[in-house]
Every structure is written in C-alpha cells, then in structure tokens.
Amino acid sequence: MVRTYLLLAWTWLRASAQYPVSLAMMVLGSFAVNALDVAAIWIIFQHTGSLGGFGLAEVMFLYGTADMSFALADTLFGNVDRLSHHIRSGSFDTMLIRPASAFVQMATDRFSVHRFGRLAQSAVVLGIALPRLGLPWERTWMVPLMIACGVVIFAAIFTLGGALQFLLTDAPEVANAFTYGGSALTQYPLSVYGEQLVRGVTFVVPLAFVNWQPALYVLDRPDPLGLPYWLRFAAPLAALLLALAAALAWRAGIRRYRSTGS
Amino acid sequence: MIEVDRAGRSFTVGRGSARRTVHAVRDLSFTVGAGEFVGYLGPNGAGKSTTIKMLTGVLAPTSGRLRVAGLDPTRRRTALARRIGVVFGQRTTLWWDLPLKDSFQLIRYLYKVDRIDFRRRLDELAGLLDLGSFMDTPVRQLSLGQRMRGDVTAALLHDPAVLVLDEPTIGLDVVSKAAMRDFLRRLNAERGTTVLLTTHDLGDIEKLCRRVMLIDHGRLGFDGTLDELRATGPDGDSLEEVVARLYTGSAPGTPAPP
Known part of the structure; x- marks a missing residue:
C-alpha cells in the first residue's frame, strides 16, 4: 500500500515536471497566498496586544502547527x-x-509539489514562533505529536469529504467547508470564537484537537472555556476515532457506488 | 471463462414522484468458453456498458450471478483485475503526461508482473503493434491510433486470460483499424486469449468474431455464429441491414417481423 502510494506519487511528480514553469509558479503562488495570512495576523497585532488572550508568538505557534498539519494532509x-x-x-x-x-x-492522482509551498510557509512561521516562546523541554514532546494527530484529523476529514461525494456527486464543495474551513478556523486561538462553536469543534468535528487542546498544554495555559484538563492529551484518541469513521465511510461509499453506478 | 447466470441490473433514477426503476440489463445468461472470440453488439443504451462494468467488477449486479476467470467480480475485484485486461476505446488508462514506456513500468508494478516476463512480453507486443518509434513520447502527444496501440499493450502486459474490449477501433483510420484487427486475431489464435469485443463497427465483427451476441433493451436478442446471424435476414442482405433489422425489431411494442 505504502509502496504503491510512493510509486504512483513519484510517477505523477515526474509527470508534473513536464511543465516546470507552471510548477514553479504554483509553488511560489501557494507560498505567497499563505504568507498573506501571516501578514494579516501581524497587522492585527499592530493594533492590539493580544488575540483571544494570546500573544503574537503564541498565535503564530497555533497558526504554524495547524497549517503544517493541514499542508501535510493536503x-x-x-x-x-x-x-x-x-x-x-x-x-x-x-x-x-x-x-x-x-x-x-485517488490520493496520488495528480500528485504535485505545488502544495509544498504551503508546507514551507508553515515551517517558516513555526521557526519564528518556537524560539520566541522559549518552551521548556519537558513539554516540547507534544509539538511533533500534535502535528501528526492534526495530519490524521485533516486527512480523515478529506476522506469523509470524498466519501460524501459518492452521495452528492454534484456538490463537491460541501466538503470544503470542513477541510479548508477547518484549516482557516484552527489558525486562530479558539477562544476568539463563540463557546458553542468551540464545543462543536471539540466534541463533534474534533478540530480542536488539531492544535488548540494540545497547544494549551504546550503553552501551559488554563482552558478559557474550563473544559477538563485531560482533553489536552486526547488528540491521538480523537484522531484515531475520526480516521476509523473515515475508513468506514469510504468503504461504504465504494460499496454504494458499485451498487448504484452513479 | 465467462459465466453469466440470470444477471440483472436496475437503476433507480429521478427524485420524488418522478422516481422510477430502469432495467439496464435483465435476466441475462450466457457463457463464453476459453479461447472464444465473441462480438457483443447492441444499439446505444442497450446495456453493453452495464454488462462490461458487471464483468469487470466495477458494478455489482442487482440479481443473478457472474463468474469471470473463475472469480466473482463483485467480491474479488482486485484478484480479478490481475486476470483480465480491459480496453476502453473512448478513454485511456495510460498516464497522460508520461512517456509510454513509463506507463508500462507502472503497470508492471501494479500488476506485480515478473521482470523477465514483462521484458519478454513488452518486446513481443512492441514488435507486433509497432510501438518502437513512440515508446519515449508522452501519451498526450500520441495520435489516436498510437494511443490505442499503447492502451492495448497496457491491457496485455500481465498476460490476462480474458480481454474485454469496449469499442477498440472507434475513430481509427482504415490502416490502424486493419492493424488492430490483425493483432487481435493473432492474439486469440496464437495465445488462446478469450476476447469479448463490443463495437458499432460491423467490420470488426465480420473480420474477427466467430460468435455474435446481440443485446437490446437489456435482454439477449441473439446468440449464435456469424453465419447464423446472417441467416436471420433474406439472402443478399448486408450484415448492416440484418443487424439494423434486429435492433429495431426487438423494440418493445413493435411486433417481431414474421
């Protein structure tokens, strides 16, 4: 499975190298578009000292981890x-x-390096944020783990979105609300949003586990909503459950496709 | 090699009060033995594609059962994929931006073909189909005839027992068409590969198929040899006239000609 993935991805990469100029433009474009996001955060901090109770470096940490997870999953x-x-x-x-x-x-179809632009950009943001935070070593272990869980969560949402298209062949955009929407949502501290939304993305669509809950642990902050402390370590569980749901949905989708032909 | 036993396939179309069931294939039964070369004819919308999708495991039947190369296509899709070859004339399975030979390498891996067998088969197919001059050309730059030869090669690299061809000569010029037919005839005669061919080109049928099946409105309307098919019409009628009469004659509500 992994070898098949790598081989197909490599094949598509070579195919995309047939158009080197277009490739370079796409990498640059994706880097630039995402850099504008960071500029927006910086501009906000020119006018206010904190965002949802978090300082610039902390917001950049939240942004960088969410974006890196999303970029990898994407x-x-x-x-x-x-x-x-x-x-x-x-x-x-x-x-x-x-x-x-x-x-x-499906996953490897048209695999192209242009998405690496976003990945590079998130790495730059994290590279700026991490030294400024001066994190103690005993809490840093959570950082790679939260990024990995975030990748699984976003990948599962992409898969659920794909599975949904077996039902809604003419409405592929429905899933984008959760994938691209979820990515945009997690770029800011969840404390800037309403309480109901935060509960929703904690217990229904577990986006809060992409970065918010584990980041509260890394940054050693009290939960503004007062949710239980153990939720900070629940990201692997949330990722596993969502991945399981996505795998089942995909299988059901394939079965339905083969039995309806549409 | 292919067994179809009372297979049916219906689709639910429309929504709300306009919802209705369409029977694309109903109560279809036939068997194709090893080494046969069978033409599968039918007007547009008769159920040919639905049959092919069921035989290849893309679509599950709503009733009845099928077996291809000893396997149930619905349950054993990937195992079956290694034993059959499929060519869609209207659609390529090759990688658009890659040189032809790279697509073949990828297929070698996906189908787990032994390196030595692969080399031998590719050399043989490249010789027969004259691929040498465009092996290094990206698929998107190939002419339709070249691309079709590439697609047929791709479908045969894993030495399938059954080859399913869906309109393989569509859009080809007379020379390419003749070369393709010649190749398919040799493949069937020399390697004993079972071939099921759908086409609208009766020239394909006349040149290649000993047996013809005709499907219309989801049912098998005729199953016999080419000579038997001709004999259903008056002497001197062309195959085209005979088939056209069968297509229109089997429409529901129209009484069959005496």
Whole structure:
C-alpha cells in the first residue's frame, strides 16, 4: 500500500515536471497566498496586544502547527476530494479495474509539489514562533505529536469529504467547508470564537484537537472555556476515532457506488 | 471463462414522484468458453456498458450471478483485475503526461508482473503493434491510433486470460483499424486469449468474431455464429441491414417481423 502510494506519487511528480514553469509558479503562488495570512495576523497585532488572550508568538505557534498539519494532509490525501470529478468523467471506473486500492489511486492522482509551498510557509512561521516562546523541554514532546494527530484529523476529514461525494456527486464543495474551513478556523486561538462553536469543534468535528487542546498544554495555559484538563492529551484518541469513521465511510461509499453506478 | 447466470441490473433514477426503476440489463445468461472470440453488439443504451462494468467488477449486479476467470467480480475485484485486461476505446488508462514506456513500468508494478516476463512480453507486443518509434513520447502527444496501440499493450502486459474490449477501433483510420484487427486475431489464435469485443463497427465483427451476441433493451436478442446471424435476414442482405433489422425489431411494442 505504502509502496504503491510512493510509486504512483513519484510517477505523477515526474509527470508534473513536464511543465516546470507552471510548477514553479504554483509553488511560489501557494507560498505567497499563505504568507498573506501571516501578514494579516501581524497587522492585527499592530493594533492590539493580544488575540483571544494570546500573544503574537503564541498565535503564530497555533497558526504554524495547524497549517503544517493541514499542508501535510493536503499534500498526501487532499486529492481525494476530487472524487466527484472522477466519477463524472468516468476515470473512477478505470481506477476500479486496476489491482490497486482506489483510495491510494485517488490520493496520488495528480500528485504535485505545488502544495509544498504551503508546507514551507508553515515551517517558516513555526521557526519564528518556537524560539520566541522559549518552551521548556519537558513539554516540547507534544509539538511533533500534535502535528501528526492534526495530519490524521485533516486527512480523515478529506476522506469523509470524498466519501460524501459518492452521495452528492454534484456538490463537491460541501466538503470544503470542513477541510479548508477547518484549516482557516484552527489558525486562530479558539477562544476568539463563540463557546458553542468551540464545543462543536471539540466534541463533534474534533478540530480542536488539531492544535488548540494540545497547544494549551504546550503553552501551559488554563482552558478559557474550563473544559477538563485531560482533553489536552486526547488528540491521538480523537484522531484515531475520526480516521476509523473515515475508513468506514469510504468503504461504504465504494460499496454504494458499485451498487448504484452513479 | 465467462459465466453469466440470470444477471440483472436496475437503476433507480429521478427524485420524488418522478422516481422510477430502469432495467439496464435483465435476466441475462450466457457463457463464453476459453479461447472464444465473441462480438457483443447492441444499439446505444442497450446495456453493453452495464454488462462490461458487471464483468469487470466495477458494478455489482442487482440479481443473478457472474463468474469471470473463475472469480466473482463483485467480491474479488482486485484478484480479478490481475486476470483480465480491459480496453476502453473512448478513454485511456495510460498516464497522460508520461512517456509510454513509463506507463508500462507502472503497470508492471501494479500488476506485480515478473521482470523477465514483462521484458519478454513488452518486446513481443512492441514488435507486433509497432510501438518502437513512440515508446519515449508522452501519451498526450500520441495520435489516436498510437494511443490505442499503447492502451492495448497496457491491457496485455500481465498476460490476462480474458480481454474485454469496449469499442477498440472507434475513430481509427482504415490502416490502424486493419492493424488492430490483425493483432487481435493473432492474439486469440496464437495465445488462446478469450476476447469479448463490443463495437458499432460491423467490420470488426465480420473480420474477427466467430460468435455474435446481440443485446437490446437489456435482454439477449441473439446468440449464435456469424453465419447464423446472417441467416436471420433474406439472402443478399448486408450484415448492416440484418443487424439494423434486429435492433429495431426487438423494440418493445413493435411486433417481431414474421
């Protein structure tokens, strides 16, 4: 499965290298668009000392971790949300006649380096934020773990969005509210949003575990909403449950596709 | 090699009060033995594509059962994929921006073809289909005839027992068409590969198929040899006239000609 993924991804990478100029433009463009996000945060801090009770370096830490998780998930699995396009053009059928997982074929379809622009940008942001935070070593272990859990959570949401398109072939954008919307939401401290929304993204769509809850631990902050302390360590569990739900939904979607043909 | 036993496939279309069930294929039964070359004919919308999707495991039947190369296509999709080859004339399975030979390497890996077998088969197919001059050309720059030869090669690299061809000569010029037919005839005669061919080109049928099946409105309307098919019409009628009469004659509500 992993070897198949790598081989297909490598094949698409070589294919995209056929258009080097377009490739370079896309990497630059994606870097620039995301850099504007960071500029927006910086401008906010020109007018106010804190955002939702968090300082500039802390907000950049939240932004950088969320963005890195999203960029990795998007690079690895983001193409799954192009499913409805493949169903309508019939190319999904050609994937089903190959002896390989349809999910891996979907995920690697048109794999291109342009998404690395966003990844590079999030690395820069984290690189600026981390030294300024002066994190104690005993809490730093959470940082790679929270990024990994964030990748799983976003990948699962991409997969759920793809699975949804087996039902809604003509409304692929519905899923974008949760993928791109979720990415935008987690870039800021959740304390700037209303309490109901925060509860929703903690217990329903577990976006709060992408960075918010583990970051409260890393930054050693009290939860503004007063949610239980153990939630800060619940990210792996949330990621696992969501990944399981996504895998089941995808399988059900494939079964439905093969039994309805639409 | 292919067994279809009372297979049916219906679709629910429309919403609300306009909801209705369409039977794309109903009560379809036939068997194809190893080494046969069968033409599968039918007007547009008759159920040909639905049949092919069921045979390849893309679509599950709503009733009845199928077996292809000894496997149930619905349950054993990936195992079946290694035993059959599929070519869609209207759609390529090759990688658009890659040189042809890279697509073949990828297929070698996906189908887990032994390196030596792969080399031998590719050399053989490249010789027969004359691929040498464009092996290094990206697929998007190939002519339709070249691309189709590439697609057929890709479908045969894992030496499938059954080859399913969905309109493989569509859009080809007379020379490419003749070369393709010649190749398919040799493949069937020399390697014993079972071939199921759908086409609208009756020339394909006349040149290649010993047996013809005709599907219309989801049912098998005719199953017999090419000579038997001709014999259903008056002497001197072309195959085209015979088939056209069968297509219109089997429409529901129209009485069959005496």
